[in-house]
Amino acid sequence: MKTSTNMDAGKHIDASDAGQARRHMLMLTGAGIAAFGVGAAGAIPAAAAATEKRTDAWDKTFPKSAKVEHRKVTFRNRYGITLAADLYVPFGAKGKLPALVVGGPFGAVKEQSSGLYAQTMCERGFVTLAFDPSYTGESSGEPRNVATPDINTEDFSAAVDFIGLQPIVDRERIGMIGICGWGGMALNAVAVDKRVKAVAVSTMYDMTRVMSKGYNDSVTPQQRSQTLEQLSRQRWEDAKQGSPAYQASYNKERAGPQFMLDYHDYYMTPRGYHPRAVNSGNAWTQTTPLSFMNMPILSYIREISPRPILFVHGEKAHSRYFSETAFAAAAEPKELMIISGANHTDLYDRVDVIPFDKLTAFFSRHLGAA
Template identity: 75%
Template sequence: MNRNTDSGIELHQNTPDAGRRNLLKLTGAGAAAFGAASFLKTPNAKAQNMSQDWDKVFPKSEKVDHEKVTFKNRYGITLAGDLYLPKDRANDRLPAIVVSGPFGAVKEQSSGLYAQTMAERGFVTLAFDPSYTGESGGEPRNVASPDINTEDFMAGVDYLGLQASVDRERIGVIGICGWGGMALNAVAADKRVKAVVASTMYDMTRVMSKGYNDSVTLEQRTQALEQLSRQRWVDAEKGTPAYQPPYNELKGGEAQFLVDYHDYYMTPRGYHKRAVNSGNAWTITTPMSFMNMPILSYIKEISPRPVLLIHGEKAHSRYFSETAFEAAAEPKELVIIPGANHVDLYDRMDVIPFDKIAGFFNQHLAA
């Protein structure tokens, strides 16, 4: 694990020979923002060949039907998703929910678990891989964008609204971790969505531009952008982007939240070979657009539609939800889960308040 400086940023000289060893690190962006190491050699712009096997990190429910689907976003990128439908749906048009996250995860992990569980509770749900990741299309691989990834949620709403089993006037969104911030941003703009839940939410533009607890100074930010800008010449010269090194390989002495990420992404609990955070990596220049584009500027415009924020009491990221809650307009609710850390809300069925989430959507997606 590379060390963090007291300032929260560690800069390495960028030269053509330095290659993939050179990178920017912002405070705490580590496991949460950038995931883990290596790179995926899958440069196809179309959706990757989708596995038809049940390759999720959670067991398949006998209460729902499941199918693999694809759909396109506004930029023409083909997204891959898992569609979950209640078995007892008959010919009814049901309320539906688009789900994605965490940042650097795939639909076979937390978002799929949320989607399947909500389908058990009577909703048609769609868990998808964001652009450039997992089985979705886009090149180069493993790039994130506050704009395109916000659009990905809206494309999911497009898709669900065309399904015969869905009442398009009753669509909600769930975003997990870094995709919680994307979900809030998408719903602020997309007035078709009637309600939104952000679970263990990260504001990725805030953490990448300011570091954890907003500790990065203007001088440090300028230095970081200087390096990232020059990295673009390195990438342009080589014709391929450089990728970041491992974050989730523990060597001892790491902060507890990094240990928690490792426990989910790098062990049988949550490891998935296609996840950025499970032994793969974002491009070095991924932070650039996040550092100059605050995604929660218009959170008040979600109102009068309701917002439910859920966070763990012990989560290092709790302040993101608390700040978002303060900025949002009514109707809004913040639920703090006693004793829970950040990743407990990824998959702990005894911790995630599914009764609360289902009740929220039953109320606000009512016919």
């Protein structure tokens, strides 16, 4: 077991801030279900009103690198949903290269954090693929802006299917990176998909845990029951209308505890805003939490062994406990890296904070040098 850190001595997460955050989220949702509002139906968000529209234009939140070749691709998952993705290949690459599949964060699109990770790791010699999860972004699937642990775990394996068929890729040297809520999905995918030889997760969320138990497992059985009652009855409303109700637009207002302000400052400002992202002023369906609340995704994390796991998390992140408890549950070989002073969203796009050297060394060691 390895733990590494660049934390300053004596720094701790402020317990009062964490308590305030929990109280705020309980107030917002009635059951502490992450950042999901389960209240009255809102208007259909712009990004959910129409089916996906794909563009070849460079519309990322980060500048295009002159060191890589980029192209848009599509492929189908096991459920017949067409996924849209960005394939990055190092310019002048020859022979068979190691490859990385990249997904996340939850509610984001490939033009944001996952694309930045993919392009940066491609600059370092890996063939990389960043994809839009089913029902979101430029990927297909109706209704729009819905998530589910099973299909979204499958999305990762479908990406492995695709990248492993590329002539320039050595299919025996494929790794995976999951960011935020897609970090938990990546771990779930690797537990079952033995083709993946190494996995790294950054600022990881276990979405099934937070939706079923609230932040820091603060939801009571009574609150859980009340939420399930409300969500169950919402199904009748959706069935009567013939379409799902959507939650209130996410991240539209800069309010709440600090971590909600951090989300707003990424998703709703020029720093990270993208019109197709659920979290950039759009919304999930109201009943999205249902499948998450009864389906823990990290039950088989120990079966990733003997393949290695790298956990990366910010010292100041409200979500840090997800990585710490998953790290404790995982089998060897495993490593936890805590980034000094970093909050949750710093690891989305702060290239001076994201430990790309560490990620490069980790995958080079376990996939073979790029």
